[in-house]
Amino acid sequence: MRLSQYFLPVLKEVPKEAEIVSHRMMLRAGMIRQQAAGLYSWLPLGYKVLRKVQDIIEQEQNRAGAIELLMPTLQPADLWRESGRYNDYGKEMLRIEDRHERDLLYGPTNEEMVTDIFRAYVRSYKELPLNLYHIQWKFRDEVRPRFGTMRSREFLMKDAYSFDLDMEGARKAYQRMFVAYLRTYWRMGLTAIPMKADTGPIGGDLSHEFIVLADTGESAVFCHADLLDKAIPSIDTNFLGDLDPIVDDWTSLYASTEEMHDAAEYERSVPADKQISARGIEVGQIFYFGTKYSEPMKATVTGADGKDVAVHMGSYGIGLTRIVPALIEAFHDDDGIIWPVSVAPFEAAILNLKSGDALCDETCEKLYAELQAAGIDTLYDDRSDGAGAKFATADLIGVPYQVILGPRGAKSGEVEIKHRRTGERETIGIADAVSRIVGLVVPERRDTV
RNA sequence: CGGGGCAUAGCUCAGCCUGGUAGAGCACUGGUUUUGGGAACCAGGGGUCGCAAGUUCGAAUCUUGCUGCCCCGACCA
Incomplete structure (x- = not known):
């Protein structure tokens, strides 16, 4: 799903009626x-x-x-x-x-x-x-x-x-x-x-x-x-x-x-x-x-x-x-929800840190197509917002794996994969990103054991 | 159902005490500059101040009633 085409009304501020963390986050995450x-x-x-x-x-x-x-x-x-x-x-x-x-x-x-x-x-x-x-x-x-x-x-x-x-x-x-x-x-x-x-x-x-x-x-x-x-x-x-x-x-x-x-x-x-x-x-x-x-x-x-x-x-x-x-x-931390893969609204998210940049757009489009072809339920943040907003949204809605690509990586041929749960980040060649995501996501679906 | 509180812009709130042209931040629209952790500046749009009655020359502001929502407790096959 392209975020620019989706309906995801996230809230920056917390509606006052929400007392417990899950209620607040469900409202904030839209x-x-x-x-x-x-x-x-x-x-x-x-x-x-x-x-x-x-x-x-x-x-x-x-x-x-x-x-x-x-x-x-x-x-x-x-x-x-x-x-x-x-x-x-x-x-x-x-x-x-x-x-x-x-x-x-x-x-x-x-x-x-x-x-x-x-x-x-x-x-x-x-x-x-x-x-x-x-x-x-x-x-x-x-x-x-x-x-x-x-x-x-x-x-x-x-x-x-x-x-x-x-x-x-x-x-x-x-x-x-x-x-x-x-x-x-x-x-x-x-x-x-x-x-x-x-x-x-x-x-x-x-x-x-x-x-x-x-x-x-x-x-x-x-x-x-x-x-x-x-x-x-x-x-x-x-x-x-x-x-x-x-x-x-x-x-x-x-x-x-x-x-x-x-x-x-x-x-x-x-x-x-x-x-x-x-x-x-x-x-x-x-x-x-x-x-x-x-x-x-x-x-x-x-x-x-x-x-x-x-x-x-x-x-x-x-x-x-x-x-x-x-x-x-x-499953949450101060930044938002941390969904287990099996119930996550999306299994992976692509964060295009510079929408409009030809190389970033092209690389992200390719990754998006390949992740979908590999059966990964993917959210592609293709909005024109700043990088900070994209990080904050991805963390808030709790997508388990973020594939992060900016102009630097696009040039050097690398993406960063952030694990939402642990905060761990790994830098990996763009060509290997899809198989890496598949390797991470599929076992965590827990649908074959 | 008992007790307490709140209701003003999409959201968070100020203004109310002491009545006199309805505000801020965020969000939104247009523009310029930005771009690796919720950007900056300029210019805009947006309100029956929950509803109704009353007091008053004049009510977001005072009074009464109603409605809605939240919190604590009781309740939760």
Whole structure:
């Protein structure tokens, strides 16, 4: 993309409403625009990141055997009356009436609707297990939305729902999502730790929140330090096989959010030099809830013994519009964002320090064409601005690798490659620049391991 | 939902206390000179001072009501 042809409204000054670093940087980098409290437009740069996050989530959900569909944002109130939640949910749920005076609601979640789809078509235990997911906009009328898209009223969420004949089947479904989540966050460059979470009235141990450690996190968390560098299940993990060893390994070390924290157990099981007490951002939750919806909504299948049983369900959420700011909280410095390659809006940027100079223009055009031909998602800063402005913009929007070319280099046949994350700079012959960028970028995509 | 605060140019803000022709920096337009870390100079354009009522000869400024937004807390399947 040529920057002169793009829409990238970066801000030099910080809008006063932004408090935390990710919110400030999303506004400054021209990623989002607030339209009302808790409502945001995603501008091109922000939307590009959001799409990359979505692609990774879809790939890993599909790999784990979940099947994608799409349910509407508006739902009939009657479904929620069946489960009893229409009255229970409170003012967080946005209620709407259509022209025929039918009660609708803007969905805050989709258990009822997916259960309705399931019960309409599935009759036999032979059709199980089943896991259906979608990625759709949700709305919760938060009393106090804040921190930009970290806690907005309208938000994009991946929610998966598993259906199984019994508790044991549901446990396996849960484990598949557990492993898929480990891979999903890792692919985005995030270290997300599964922590014991509250299961409410259901009980049991089948609920985890996936937490990214960050100073600005909303909740206090406690965990064993070794969880921070545990190996991630590989791309050839067999999701139809036995996942117990992986899940057991990850859940054998102490990790808990504040609500479930057991201080005595923490002190007893975690050596003092391994104790991590920090703040964290919840970027996902997986949850087994049994027959909570299948019973009242009569989502049953006929078992091998000829008897009808209510299916055991679980739900598995990832907040996409929260992951983007969480990534920024995890990866930034004073100059701006530092995107991991796998979610970066552009993988490399070419900075033409003297647009209008014939040799600079010609060399940059050639590099741009070659990088694109090599499959690198490239931003070419061909604006007529000064060098300083180009450096500042590139650093702010966080492109992982900058290919910097000025009149000096154009003459001597060299470019400078700046690594955004480390600040490292290397000078390299122009002829070698493209293969060098490919060599740096491709392994960091994390899409083949 | 309790408490606090803010609303003036696209952005950050001054002016308000003590009523009298609406300002600065950045951004934008034209021009000249620049060009390796958000350039300099010259000349321009841009405002129902959030909305409504009131007080006054006169309101950005004082009063009342409303709306929107932010911060702290409570809340967060």
